[in-house]
Structures are given as structure tokens and as C-alpha cells.
Amino acid sequence: MGVGTSGFHRRSRDVSASGQPRIVRAHGSRLFDDRGRDYIEGISGATCNNLGHGIPEMLSAMHKKAALASFAHRTQFASQPIVDLTREILNLTGAGYREVLYTDSGPAAIKLTLDLVRRHHALNDESDRPMVLTQRPSHQGSGVVAFSIAGRPAHDGSAALGRDSPASWTQRAAPNADQLGPDLDDWQLAFDRVGHGRVAAVLVEPMGSADSGATALSDETLSGLRELCDANGALLVADETLTGLGQVGDWFGHSSSGVTPDLIVMGPGLNAGCSPIGACVVGQNVRPQQLCTGATALGPSSAVTAHAVLRFTKEQNIPERARQMGAFLKRELEALAAPVYYLGEPRGRGLLFTLPVLTGPRLSQAKEICATAINFGLMLRPTGVDRATEAVIVAPPLTIATHEMNLLVDRLRDTLRNLANSMG
Numbered sequence: 001m002g003v004g005t006s007g008f009h010r011r012s013r014d015v016s017a018s019g020q021p022r023i024v025r026a027h028g029s030r031l032f033d034d035r036g037r038d039y040i041e042g043i044s045g046a047t048c049n050n051l052g053h054g055i056p057e058m059l060s061a062m063h064k065k066a067a068l069a070s071f072a073h074r075t076q077f078a079s080q081p082i083v084d085l086t087r088e089i090l091n092l093t094g095a096g097y098r099e100v101l102y103t104d105s106g107p108a109a110i111k112l113t114l115d116l117v118r119r120h121h122a123l124n125d126e127s128d129r130p131m132v133l134t135q136r137p138s139h140q141g142s143g144v145v146a147f148s149i150a151g152r153p154a155h156d157g158s159a160a161l162g163r164d165s166p167a168s169w170t171q172r173a174a175p176n177a178d179q180l181g182p183d184l185d186d187w188q189l190a191f192d193r194v195g196h197g198r199v200a201a202v203l204v205e206p207m208g209s210a211d212s213g214a215t216a217l218s219d220e221t222l223s224g225l226r227e228l229c230d231a232n233g234a235l236l237v238a239d240e241t242l243t244g245l246g247q248v249g250d251w252f253g254h255s256s257s258g259v260t261p262d263l264i265v266m267g268p269g270l271n272a273g274c275s276p277i278g279a280c281v282v283g284q285n286v287r288p289q290q291l292c293t294g295a296t297a298l299g300p301s302s303a304v305t306a307h308a309v310l311r312f313t314k315e316q317n318i319p320e321r322a323r324q325m326g327a328f329l330k331r332e333l334e335a336l337a338a339p340v341y342y343l344g345e346p347r348g349r350g351l352l353f354t355l356p357v358l359t360g361p362r363l364s365q366a367k368e369i370c371a372t373a374i375n376f377g378l379m380l381r382p383t384g385v386d387r388a389t390e391a392v393i394v395a396p397p398l399t400i401a402t403h404e405m406n407l408l409v410d411r412l413r414d415t416l417r418n419l420a421n422s423m424g
Contacts, residue, residue, distance in 0.1 A: 026053035029397045029404040040408045043381040045247050045351050045395030049273030052397030061308030081303035088310045092251055093281050096260040101280045102298035106241040106267030109278030113263050117201040117235055123287040129200040133190050135182050136172040180215040184224040201235040206253025207243050213384050213391035214348035219257035226259045241267030246313055246398050249323035249350030262286055270306045277302055318398045322350040332409045354391035366392050372419055378411040
């Protein structure tokens with residue numbers, strides 16, 4: 001068995017019946033299996049475990065929450081932890097927002113947001129606005145609603161779910177052949193195709209990772225979309241499930257644009273992956289709602305944990321840290337990709353990057369890179385819906401230490417060298 005330069009033994013994994021290593025503990029940006037072997041988290045930022053493992057502030061908050069009431073329905077009781085969490089979120093999003101509605105997941109928050117959009121227009125006597133514009137490709141999480149509005153070719157047949165399914169009232173802005181994502185002209189064409197008075201909302205990801213390979217929406221395009229929505233009476237929705245709370249080096253992916261979306265969707269990153277949560281931040285211009293978000297929307301105990309996440313993120317200045325560590329990671333990824341003929345220049349910012357797979361000697365090259373990386377103790381994730389968007393996500397925790405980042409780079413280098421040797 002070979003030993004890579006990082007000192008991690010390449011090996012055939014001892015796995016559970018499911019075919020996966022048995023993880024028994026985790027700390028910082030590392031996980032350990034039942035044989036004591038460690039794995040560097042290279043994808044936790046893309047799976048909403050954005051702060052890593054074993055953070056004392058988080059553990060303390062989770063211990064305290066066990067002594068609280070697990071749930072009290074909002075129609076009967078007020079909850080100080082939820083009040084505190086809501087105040088913290090509204091402080092981050094700014095004066096353009098008035099309330100936060102909670103759910104138990106990111107996909108549920110997407111569904112709630114679309115309900116808000118439809119109710120907003122119904123209250124304005126605009127029931128003839130049936131269409132929500134999304135982009136191709138995009139990712140709005142898992143579940144029937146998320147699948148049917150996402151711009152993924154594999155789910156374009158979801159209109160068969162029925163006339164009232166999201167797929168029956170969703171259209172997509174598609175990029176030109178030489179672009180990864182739609183520009184402002186493409187969005188304008190989508191408005192023209194649907195009919196300007198029929199668009200209820202535009203739902204965008206400031207930066208996509210799960211399907212579009214960290215393709216960023218430019219500030220110019222986002223500003224133009226704000227103007228298009230304002231001119232045509234549509235709402236602008238920012239899906240910040242993956243890009244919010246520091247992951248891209250700002251509090252939100254749309255922050256640098258100066259644009260104020262009407263609705264902001266947030267996901268499990270609010271709880272750093274510790275418990276299910278989702279949220280929709282409601283703008284001042286959205287018509288008042290009294291929607292019930294369900295009996296499991298949010299309990300006081302989960303609110304305490306989420307509040308601890310936000311306090312930690314602010315006190316440790318995590319967005320700035322992501323910018324600094326991300327600048328180092330980008331340079332290292334550029335150096336690693338340069339001699340590999342099938343890899344392009346890394347895309348992304350903060351600590352959310354992808355390595356594009358331009359071509360490859362084998363099908364599913366991104367999957368092969370990730371499968372090899374786990375043998376060197378590095379967790380990566382393939383992404384993309386076609387050859388143009390195929391890539392490998394590299395998104396370590398926002399708290400990753402310098403020595404852990406060096407290990408990540410070393411193990412990725414060993415992975416690429418091993419693949420080069422196997423290809424002859």
C-alpha cells in the first residue's frame with residue numbers, strides 16, 4: 001500500500017454493511033472512523049454543516065436547550081429564544097425586512113416562500129400571475145416541490161405531478177451555449193416568453209454549487225433582475241440556503257450587489273447542521289401573511305442553537321475569515337489544477353469552490369476524483385448536471401484551521417497524482 005506525501009495511507013476501506021466507513025467521532029474539520037483513520041471535511045460548507053464539529057459554544061447551547069421546552073405552538077405561546085433569534089436575523093438582513101417565518105428544512109422553506117408569493121399576489125387581486133422564473137441549472141434542495149422547480153434536466157418531467165404542481169407554473173431562464181448561467185438578456189427573454197404581467201416571482205441562487213458548479217450570479221445581473229421585478233410587479237427571491245452566513249465571504253451571497261430581495265430563503269446552515277431548520281425572511285413590501293408553517297416549524301430548543309450559531313459567526317468574524325482562508329485555498333487549487341489537463345480554473349469565492357472538469361478520459365470523472373479522494377482521507381463531492389457544469393465541490397468548514405487546510409491541499413494533491421498514475 002502506498003503512502004502519500006500527506007502521510008495518509010491509501011487503503012481499501014473497511015466499511016459497514018451500507019458500504020461506508022463507520023464514523024465514531026469528529027472534531028474541527030476532521031472525522032474519525034472506528035479504525036482511527038481521519039477524514040478532512042471538504043464538503044461541509046455545501047451540506048450546511050458550515051462550522052465544523054465540536055465547537056464549545058455550540059455544544060454549550062445544545063446542552064442548555066435540553067432543559068427547555070422542546071416545542072410550544074406559536075399560536076398559543078411566545079418564545080423568547082425564537083424572539084431573540086428573529087431579532088438577530090433581522091439585524092443581519094437589514095431594514096428592508098419585517099419578520100422571519102421558520103420551517104424544519106431548506107426545501108420546506110422554499111415551499112413556504114412560494115406560498116407567500118402566491119398569497120401576496122392573491123391579496124393584490126393578481127391571480128393571473130401564475131409563473132415563477134428560475135434558472136437552468138439550479139438547485140432548490142430535495143423534495144417534490146424543490147425538484148419540480150429546480151432547473152435540472154433529470155427532473156424536467158416533474159410536470160406530470162399535476163396541474164397544480166410547481167412544475168406547472170415554473171419557467172426557466174436558460175444560458176447560451178457558451179455560458180454556464182443565464183445573463184440579464186436571458187432573463188429578459190424569459191420574461192418576454194412568459195409575459196411580463198404573468199411573472200409572480202424570480203427565484204435565484206446568488207451562487208450555485210449543488211448543480212451549477214459554483215456559477216455566480218453577477219452583481220450586474222442581480223441588479224438588473226431587481227429592476228425587472230420592480231417594473232413588472234414581480235417579487236425577487238434569493239435562495240441563500242448554501243451561500244448565506246459567511247460561506248462566500250459575505251453574510252449573504254447577494255450582499256455585494258447592494259440589492260434587497262423581497263424574500264430570502266435560509267437553510268440548515270442556521271443550525272450548523274445540528275438540527276433541522278429552515279427560514280424565510282420576509283421583506284417590507286410583501287403583503288402581510290398569517291400562514292401556519294406547521295407544528296414542527298421551530299421549537300425553542302432549536303432556536304437556542306441557531307442563535308448560538310449566529311452569535312459565534314459574528315463574534316469570530318467568520319465571513320472575513322472565509323475570505324482570507326478562501327484566498328489561500330483558491331491559490332492552491334489553481335496550482336493543483338494547472339498541470340491536470342481535464343481540470344479548469346477553480347470557480348467560487350469565500351470557502352465555496354469547485355474544480356471544473358473540462359473533459360476526461362472516463363465518464364463521470366468528477367465522481368472518480370471524489371471516490372479516490374476518500375481513500376486519501378479527503379471528503380469531496382461531485383456536482384453538475386452535464387459536461388459543461390461537471391465539477392468537484394471543495395467547501396471546507398468556515399472554521400477550518402491552517403494545519404487542516406494544509407492537509408486538505410496535500411490529500412487533494414495525492415488524489416490527483418494517484419489518478420494520473422492510474423491513467424498511465
